[in-house]
Amino acid sequence: MSIDGKKVTASEGRTILDVASEIGIDIPTHCHKEPFEPTGVCRICLVEIRSPEGESELHTACTYPVREGLEVKTDTERVKRTRKLTAELLLARCPDSEAVKKLAEEVGVEKTRFSKKDLDCTLCGLCSRACKTASGNSIITFVNRGPDREIITPFEIFPSECKGCGACAEICPTDAIEMVEVEDSEEK
């Protein structure tokens, strides 16, 4: 297969992101972190590939499995344009987040033309995935749908299952989760 013209051989079951990092090609990411299963939701790592039918499509490098003859382009105008808009939208969602500002800068975005919201969570879902690994269950998880989708912390509904390991707070790229010492174990 090839990435940006560089020919490379990779074994089945690996993703474009894996292989790219090995040959020194940097693809920006946000919602992906080893060793968790990639979900491909933030769309920052989109790259251009040629489908078996010959069409040019964008796919997330973190999830797309390599195959024989795959041609990947990580720096076309289309890829760059798309990355920028994604970052711009995230910046409008979380304008005060240092991590998001840094990500935006990384892909060449300094400001956003969209009206700003006031959130600090990008819904990357790493907290939920980390919780599953740490405790065996996704105790911190998503609720609602669409623009109302949000992460719900355990104490609002089901306090007893959370052991307070702090994996979620640790993994959160935007520091949107805070661990707070609670005196009384009954207190939510």
Added chain:
Amino acid sequence: MKISSIEDLKKVKESGIKSLYPKKPKFRFGAASCGSGAGIEATRNAMDDARIPEKIGRSSTVGCIGACYAEPLVELYIPRKGRILFKNVGVEEGKEIINAAAKGKIKKKKVFCKIENEYCVINDEKRELSEFPLTDEIESPFEEGYLDEILKKIPEISELDYFKNQEKIVLRNAGYINPENIEEYIARSGYETLFKAFQMDPEEIIKEVSNSKLRGRGGAGFPIGRKWKLCKDSEGENKYVISNGDEGDPGAYMDRVVLESDPHSMIEGMIIGAYTIGANEGFIFIRNEYPKAVKRLENAIEQAEKHGILGKNILGSNFDFKIEISRGGGAFVCGEETALMSAIEGRLPTPRPKPPYPTESGLWGQPTLINNVKSWANIPVILSRGSNFLAGLGTERSGGTKVFSLVGDVRRRGLIEVRMGTSLEDIIVGIGDAKTEEVKAVQTGGPSGGFIPTDFFDTPLDYETLTELGSIMGSGGLVVAGENTCMVDMALYFLNFTLSESCGQCTPCREGLERMRDILADITEGDAEIKDLELLRKLADYIEDASLCGLGKTAPRPVLTTLDHFEEEYREHVEEKTCRAGVCDFGGDRE
């Protein structure tokens, strides 16, 4: 009885024929959801109460014949003559009709059409109803001569403008049988094709399906034969078949009608599909908003099981297959195949990136064959009539017919089925009886599609021709928009829809659509500038490119098609703050 041979099936068929063509006249009532809404229950109750048992047999239920504009439809079956359909029958008219019938008279006022010949497409059989019932002992209060005179003046259903250019393949039994009685399905040669299928090699079956050029009827139009082959060739311990009945496009109710009027046509197709790919379990996913369809299906599955058509050793073969119903919870995104599978598994239905595709890794990681309800319903006809028959009904690239729900600004609304390649004009004007001058555009493909202005009505309908116009074929909803429709408002309407149905996972759809919606709202309120139109396009292209699933990818279509075909309206809203359709009220009180 459990059917385990062709002879057994024939016995059940005979019983079904007696049920379809009894020796006493009787009334049948269309019992699909829209007949319900039009008042059929009240009519039925009144007529059942007025029935004189010695003269008129017990009434039964029949599915939807597609002429929804004529609901409530009531049918009078007369032995050795045929059927007379009455339209728009309210309670009073109903009583008059049944009282007249008991006296051997036909109340002419609400007569719609007659059916003297029936056609079973599955085995190319014509039935003259004058030859049924097969027994001579009929009881009829009607006088021969009188009836013949009357019937001469009533048009045959196939002569009506509404029906004459239709071709019923998927809807082959809808309106002709009682969907709650499997024997009537069998009476029209249902399930006979299974015997043929079980004698064929799966590769042979795949070849036939491929040669029929049938493409996915859910809207994407993927060649069905190819999907079957991919699934068959995939390795997996347990394979599954799924019927996608999550028809969520507003304005589309085709799948609902198939499920409520002829569920066995889909079940038969699923059995053939399962046999072909080697699956022993199947799921029918039905959206939550169709409770009647769920009931009909539960009933159909139960009856099929009792007759040995589902379960172990189907029809005496060594093939086992069982079907479970999975109910949606009210989320449009469940129509997306990966979300649908998650929903069946009991997980949150958020779509997953593809590859891997369901044929490779689907339900519980196993190879899974997902097809739309109408796709499944086509399968028995392909096997029984041969692939050339279905291919011949369509176009170069697309075989078969397409079922559409023709709604909106047309005089004759309803459910229709036409050959692939039929023009929009023939459908909207010819069948729907709309006048082109009064129509502005037609919306196809639901929230994933777009508006096609009247200038393009001579376009022959096919997957590619519609994509070229910026829309998509979609599931089959055709919403005709009259002069009082504001295209900008419509674009906003669809964006609100997709935004509220978005699962919310990915940035382009969740954030991008919201921003698009806000711009559109501004336009309808007179708060936008010309440069906003540019931003709208930019966002639209981005969301199409970058979204994780089909919902997001196609959500900008309504905006893009209206921008392409109706740009003047956008400009009028932005620059002149006017809405030519009179819908948007600029600067008025809004929520």
Added chain:
Amino acid sequence: MEIASKTMKKRKEELPSMEVSEEDLEKINSLLNKYGRKRKSVMNILHEMQNEYHYLPKELLEIVSRELDIPYSQVFSLGTFYDAFFMKPLGKHRIDLCIGTTCYNEGAPKILKSLEDYIGIQSGDTRDDGLFTLLDVHCIGCCSIAPAMRVNGERNEAVHGYLTPEKAVEIVKEIEESEEEFEITEELIQKALDYIKDREGKIVVSKASEELDLEEKHFEELVTEMEEKGILKKK
């Protein structure tokens, strides 16, 4: 005119508490037996729970989570994702006004406004007296009779078509009136008791309602009240 589906509201508001009774436990148990204690049964079970209780009590969700071995948070997540499920009780009568494309073009927005004005709530809300919940819903597949609305769909009550703002309000008025007229008085209880005694406890609901001049659902309410008061033994 903008119609956003207003039913997409934040559901993370105060969730009501419920005392789980023996009867509730029995009900859940029979659902679990009917559909199986597997993850894939969760939707069927939640649907039945919604139909029975008119919402998903969080206490019962806990039981489901335990028995199906699904993390509670994920069951809860399902409850908030789908339009069919509500985390707070609905009103006694639920009105779903369709805002599908055809209905929308045929005047659903005006009808919605009239209903909101008459009932006195925004769509997505339940009235304070608990009588009505008004929802604007996505296409119910009755496009040929647009504009349409469904009343108490989960109880299989009617779909009303060819609506106008006036007709829609009329339908709501009729429901209100039948509720006003129905009052469980000592007199009514006695009348019902006499009727039931006469038939030695063997009654057909539709006939009984007719003879007592009540709506079927009101008759059932009356019987429930009488059972709760100990006047009747549970059948």
